Amino acid sequence: MIPALTLLLLCQLAGEVIARLLSLPLPGPVIGLVLLAVGLTIRGKVPDNVRAVATGILRNLALMFVPASVGIITQTHVLAANGLALTVSLIVSTIVTMAVTAFVFRWATMRANPGHDAGGDPRGEKEAG
Amino acid sequence: MANVEKLWVYLAETPLLWLAITLTAYTFADWISSLAKRHPLVNPIVIATGLIIAALSVSHTDYKTYFGGAQFVHFMLGPATVALAIPLVDNLSQIRRSVIPISLALVAGSATAILSAVGTAWLFGAPHNLLMSLAPKSVTTPIAMGLSETLGGIPSLTAVLVVATGIFGAITVTPLMNLMRINDPAARGFAVGLTSHGMGTARAFQVNALAGTFAGLAMGLNGLMTALLAPLLAGLF
Numbered sequence: 001m002i003p004a005l006t007l008l009l010l011c012q013l014a015g016e017v018i019a020r021l022l023s024l025p026l027p028g029p030v031i032g033l034v035l036l037a038v039g040l041t042i043r044g045k046v047p048d049n050v051r052a053v054a055t056g057i058l059r060n061l062a063l064m065f066v067p068a069s070v071g072i073i074t075q076t077h078v079l080a081a082n083g084l085a086l087t088v089s090l091i092v093s094t095i096v097t098m099a100v101t102a103f104v105f106r107w108a109t110m111r112a113n114p115g116h117d118a119g120g121d122p123r124g125e126k127e128a129g
Numbered sequence: 130m131a132n133v134e135k136l137w138v139y140l141a142e143t144p145l146l147w148l149a150i151t152l153t154a155y156t157f158a159d160w161i162s163s164l165a166k167r168h169p170l171v172n173p174i175v176i177a178t179g180l181i182i183a184a185l186s187v188s189h190t191d192y193k194t195y196f197g198g199a200q201f202v203h204f205m206l207g208p209a210t211v212a213l214a215i216p217l218v219d220n221l222s223q224i225r226r227s228v229i230p231i232s233l234a235l236v237a238g239s240a241t242a243i244l245s246a247v248g249t250a251w252l253f254g255a256p257h258n259l260l261m262s263l264a265p266k267s268v269t270t271p272i273a274m275g276l277s278e279t280l281g282g283i284p285s286l287t288a289v290l291v292v293a294t295g296i297f298g299a300i301t302v303t304p305l306m307n308l309m310r311i312n313d314p315a316a317r318g319f320a321v322g323l324t325s326h327g328m329g330t331a332r333a334f335q336v337n338a339l340a341g342t343f344a345g346l347a348m349g350l351n352g353l354m355t356a357l358l359a360p361l362l363a364g365l366f
Contacts, residue, residue: 008208015211026356027275029210034353036214046215054212057205061327062173063155064206065270067199069178069292071285073185074192078259078286085253089263090290093246094298094324095305097267101238101347102311102320108230109313 004053011036141190147198154180167335172296172328206271210352213269217349220342227315234316235347238323239354242267243362251366258282264363265355266290269326272352280363291326298325299332314340322347 014035016028024031040046046054072079079086140146158176165171185195196203224231246263255263261282265273270291277287302321311317314337321329322344330348334341 005208008211011211011214012207026353027210027272027279029207029275030272030352030356032207032211033214033217033349036211037217040214040218041221046218051215054215057209057212058216061209061269062159063152063177064202064209065174065288065292066151066155066177066181067196067203068206068270068274068285068288069174070181070185070195070199071192072178072289073182075283075286075289078283079289082250082253082255082259085250085255086259086263086290088253089246089249089255090266090293090297092249093242093263093266094294095301096245097238097242098298098302098305098320098324099309100241101234101323102306102309102316104237105230105234105316105319106311106313108233109227109316112229 001053004049007050144198147195148201150181150184151199151202174292210271213349216345220346223342224346234319235350235354239351239358240362242324243359247363247366260366261363262286263290264359266294267324267326268352268355269348272356276356276359280359295325295328298329302332315343318343319347323351
């Protein structure tokens with residue numbers, strides 16, 4: 001567990017160092033993510049201990065959102081003053097983004113495989129979701 | 130009574146109390162969520178946050194004191210972001226097969242997420258730091274908070290907006306995709322993962338394993354794409 005956690009922290013550290021030295025607009029952990037992904041791809045296999053620790057952390061990802069979310073108590077004045085703008089913006093943006101993404105994905109899939117229906121059958125009524 | 134006061138002075142000074150309360154609230158919230166069979170409306174983050182805010186207000190504790198304890202949990206967001214490399218690597222063969230739809234939907238979706246959120250709030254005349262807080266709202270919290278800070282937003286407000294986007298997307302994906310008659314699980318999953326990060330991904334896995342895989346992929350890729358696009362696009366406002 002400790003070697004795997006050390007690997008994650010070293011990737012993050014390397015990411016922070018690179019971001020600062022090169023003044024990149026990317027957060028350090030994102031660069032760390034890329035470094036680890038490249039390293040694992042070159043190695044060709046995810047070591048079992050790294051997989052175990054990563055899975056354990058990601059399974060409880062929701063926990064790590066909690067302290068930041070409690071930070072809402074420091075933002076009540078901002079929310080009170082701009083509640084309508086924020087609410088409308090979130091609703092519009094979430095729906096439009098989901099629709100555009102799914103639409104482009106389906107369009108590109110159908111263009112890449114002409115004649116192969118990617119599930120966009122207008123009569124398709126069977127629905128699992 | 131003097132002992133009780135001494136005890137409170139001790140507890141108020143160590144990170145132990147609020148760290149323990151954070152973990153307890155989360156454990157309880159996660160239990161409630163599993164009882165509700167992971168219904169999208171019964172969100173463990175929302176429940177845990179509500180319980181902690183109640184404890185803070187009853188004990189007249191400010192956020193700075195709370196964060197003194199909770200920072201240890203918060204710190205794990207960094208390694209958690211790095212850990213997202215594992216599902217990304219796992220799905221590499223899937224990614225290679227759908228590289229064109231993934232790339233096009235990624236660029237279109239990521240730009241739409243940033244421009245539609247910032248643009249709508251801009252029309253309402255929201256101040257600049259609010260617009261910058263909204264720009265990264267579709268990506269997973271560790272990336273979103275880092276970006277918010279870089280852009281000149283308010284990271285803790287961004288965290289709240291990220292959670293709200295996650296919950297709203299997870300609730301609306303199924304009816305919206307049905308309405309659009311998009312039945313391909315890859316397209317459905319990719320859309321919800323891109324829009325609503327981890328919460329959307331969790332929702333997609335509840336419906337279909339392929340949808341979940343593409344949602345996780347979209348979450349990871351949009352984290353990177355937004356980190357590249359947000360500084361450019363948000364600069365327009």
